[in-house]
Amino acid sequence: MIEDLLYELKGLWGENWPRFKANKLGIIGVVILLLFLFFALFGPIYLEMMGNSYSPLSGMDTSLGINPETNSYAWPPSLKHPMGTDSKGSDIFSQFLNGSYLAFLIGISIALGSAILGVIMGLISGYWGGRWIDSLIMRSADALVSIPFLPLLIVIAAVVGSLHLFTFIMIMMVFSWIGVCRVIRAQTLSLRTRPYIDAARVAGASSSRIIFKHIAPNVIPLGFYELTMIVGAAIITESGISFLGFGDPTQMSWGMMINFCTAQGHTFKAPWWLLPPGFGITLLSMAFYLIGRAFDEIVNPRLRKME
Amino acid sequence: MGRLRYPLRRIIEGLITLFIVMTIIFLLFRVMPGDPLSIVIDPKMTPEVKEMIRHSYGLDQPMFVQYGIYLKNLLTLNLGESFRYSQPVSEVLAAKIPNTLLLFTSASVLSAVLGIILGRIIAWRRNSKLEYGLTLAGLFFYEMPIFWFGLILIYLFAFRLNLFPISGMIDFELWTLGATTGEKIIDILHHLILPLITLTTASFCGMMLLMRTSMVETMKEDYVEAAKARGLPDKVVRDSYAARNAELPVITAFILSLSASIGGGVLTEKIFSWPGIGYELYQATIGRDYPLAQGCFFILTLMTILAVIVIDISYAYLDPRVSYD
Numbered sequence: 001m002i003e004d005l006l007y008e009l010k011g012l013w014g015e016n017w018p019r020f021k022a023n024k025l026g027i028i029g030v031v032i033l034l035l036f037l038f039f040a041l042f043g044p045i046y047l048e049m050m051g052n053s054y055s056p057l058s059g060m061d062t063s064l065g066i067n068p069e070t071n072s073y074a075w076p077p078s079l080k081h082p083m084g085t086d087s088k089g090s091d092i093f094s095q096f097l098n099g100s101y102l103a104f105l106i107g108i109s110i111a112l113g114s115a116i117l118g119v120i121m122g123l124i125s126g127y128w129g130g131r132w133i134d135s136l137i138m139r140s141a142d143a144l145v146s147i148p149f150l151p152l153l154i155v156i157a158a159v160v161g162s163l164h165l166f167t168f169i170m171i172m173m174v175f176s177w178i179g180v181c182r183v184i185r186a187q188t189l190s191l192r193t194r195p196y197i198d199a200a201r202v203a204g205a206s207s208s209r210i211i212f213k214h215i216a217p218n219v220i221p222l223g224f225y226e227l228t229m230i231v232g233a234a235i236i237t238e239s240g241i242s243f244l245g246f247g248d249p250t251q252m253s254w255g256m257m258i259n260f261c262t263a264q265g266h267t268f269k270a271p272w273w274l275l276p277p278g279f280g281i282t283l284l285s286m287a288f289y290l291i292g293r294a295f296d297e298i299v300n301p302r303l304r305k306m307e
Numbered sequence: 308m309g310r311l312r313y314p315l316r317r318i319i320e321g322l323i324t325l326f327i328v329m330t331i332i333f334l335l336f337r338v339m340p341g342d343p344l345s346i347v348i349d350p351k352m353t354p355e356v357k358e359m360i361r362h363s364y365g366l367d368q369p370m371f372v373q374y375g376i377y378l379k380n381l382l383t384l385n386l387g388e389s390f391r392y393s394q395p396v397s398e399v400l401a402a403k404i405p406n407t408l409l410l411f412t413s414a415s416v417l418s419a420v421l422g423i424i425l426g427r428i429i430a431w432r433r434n435s436k437l438e439y440g441l442t443l444a445g446l447f448f449y450e451m452p453i454f455w456f457g458l459i460l461i462y463l464f465a466f467r468l469n470l471f472p473i474s475g476m477i478d479f480e481l482w483t484l485g486a487t488t489g490e491k492i493i494d495i496l497h498h499l500i501l502p503l504i505t506l507t508t509a510s511f512c513g514m515m516l517l518m519r520t521s522m523v524e525t526m527k528e529d530y531v532e533a534a535k536a537r538g539l540p541d542k543v544v545r546d547s548y549a550a551r552n553a554e555l556p557v558i559t560a561f562i563l564s565l566s567a568s569i570g571g572g573v574l575t576e577k578i579f580s581w582p583g584i585g586y587e588l589y590q591a592t593i594g595r596d597y598p599l600a601q602g603c604f605f606i607l608t609l610m611t612i613l614a615v616i617v618i619d620i621s622y623a624y625l626d627p628r629v630s631y632d
Contacts, residue, residue, distance in 0.1 A: 025439060143324040146612045148604075150570025151588055155604045158592035159335055232450055233567065239452045240574050244589060258455055267458055268466050278455035285450035293516075 026294025032287035043097030114176035122184025157246035228292025232285030387598035407583030414506035422514020430522035445512030
């Protein structure tokens with residue numbers, strides 16, 4: 001079943017890559033994404049090489065003196081510290097690398113989790129479910145959509161103190177599957193009445209075979225665009241929570257860097273500290289979105305260019 | 308009855324949502340470890356006084372009785388007493404709601420107008436340099452962490468250029484010195500500009516891209532082709548034929564982004580110390596003022612649900628093709 005699905009998706013790739021290549025914005029997205037992927041993969045190796053004084057959380061360069069401009073150990077970029085240092089003399093480039101690793105971890109795991117949830121819910125709602133299950137799922141989706149989730153995360157943080165990374169990922173998954181579910185459901189509803197599905201059913205195919213072999217390959221690509229948006233939203237939400245000071249204190253994410261910068265009163269004094277994490281968040285989320293959009297223009301027939 | 312059924316159904320659904328959310332919040336606050344009273348009860352107090360305070364918050368009752376009291380209180384908007392202000396939560400919030408509405412609605416309207424206008428331009432000139440440029444720029448602002456952009460704006464326009472105040476909503480000195488109503492309005496607007504720019508810049512692009520997608524779809528419709536074939540000017544076809552129908556789906560999609568933009572609003576209020584519900588929520592959380600934090604969340608959820616219902620219902624009336632059973 002799963003092999004069938006992979007085979008179908010592979011065919012889809014071979015067919016669509018040439019079209020994707022022609023999309024300039026999509027290619028810009030891929031380039032940015034690869035750059036950050038490089039940071040995320042080689043960051044840990046670099047940090048290992050540089051040793052303890054470059055550790056993103058606890059490291060500090062003891063050879064630094066006080067910078068009279070900032071009144072702390074925060075120094076602008078130099079050869080030794082390509083992005084400068086923060087107020088306690090910690091290397092910002094190391095923190096930045098660690099931040100890209102965390103951003104991928106957060107974004108991808110939330111997107112994968114909500115993809116699985118969304119696809120299952122969408123298929124149940126659109127194919128298996130009778131009227132009751134369908135409307136139960138769709139009504140809960142409506143309810144979830146009208147909960148302002150950043151305030152909810154803040155309220156939860158008020159109770160538990162700070163949001164552990166794992167808790168954060170779990171909560172975000174619960175709120176992120178709705179978009180995927182809606183797309184999958186709508187497509188499934190329109191596919192299930194097609195003649196080729198009827199033919200498969202008459203030929204004796206089981207429901208699960210029909211779903212995985214005949215329906216899923218046709219609807220999953222349409223959910224991909226939603227997924228890339230979830231990655232961006234996840235990274236941005238995490239940064240917001242960390243910025244407010246409710247993030248995981250054991251992880252130096254990009255949002256946490258901005259939080260430290262403002263909390264130490266360096267917002268107006270140390271642009272080399274404030275700017276990199278913000279650009280990281282922006283560019284990486286943007287890359288995911290650009291790729292998703294380019295992909296959508298290909299697989300979504302309503303948007304296809306007239307050739 | 309027929310016309311009223313749909314709005315009625317949506318309102319009931321909204322109430323159910325609100326009920327579910329507030330039940331989750333109730334459980335969250337009661338089940339979590341830690342005594343919510345620990346910050347108002349001084350360890351040196353006598354047990355009788357402690358008990359009295361506990362009783363006044365209803366915390367000496369069994370859980371389900373507390374839940375009943377809680378629901379009854381929510382219905383009557385009796386949201387408890389704020390620990391920090393020693394004042395009813397509803398009174399604290401009533402003073403903040405207009406400030407939040409002022410910021411949120413002006414930003415939403417502004418970004419909707421901007422997004423729709425720019426969206427139809429880039430859809431019409433699909434694959435032009437203008438489209439790539441506007442999309443990239445808009446996306447950059449859209450995916451930007453809003454608080455970070457706010458900090459940069461404060462640095463540039465308030466700290467460096469000294470054009471706008473760094474934070475707050477009014478200039479206390481000016482107000483206590485007996486300013487005229489006109490001066491007061493100008494003062495508030497002066498404080499509003501930076502937060503407004505922050506929120507609008509971060510959200511107009513979402514509308515712009517939605518409008519573009521929707522417009523690309525309607526541009527393929529036969530009536531648009533027919534209008535072109537009749538030799539109508541480009542601008543008329545674009546604005547009066549294609550864009551008119553493209554605007555409707557944008558409204559539905561807007562609903563989906565509403566709860567996210569409330570999050571952005573909370574962060575913006577925090578950055579600019581704008582005295583609204585979001586800033587109050589942040590401060591209540593920091594100060595462990597549970598009744599106030601809960602009240603702020605209640606109001607924000609209520610606002611989101613109301614907005615979703617209003618948009619949904621007006622959409623049903625605006626688009627005759629949509630039929631709701």
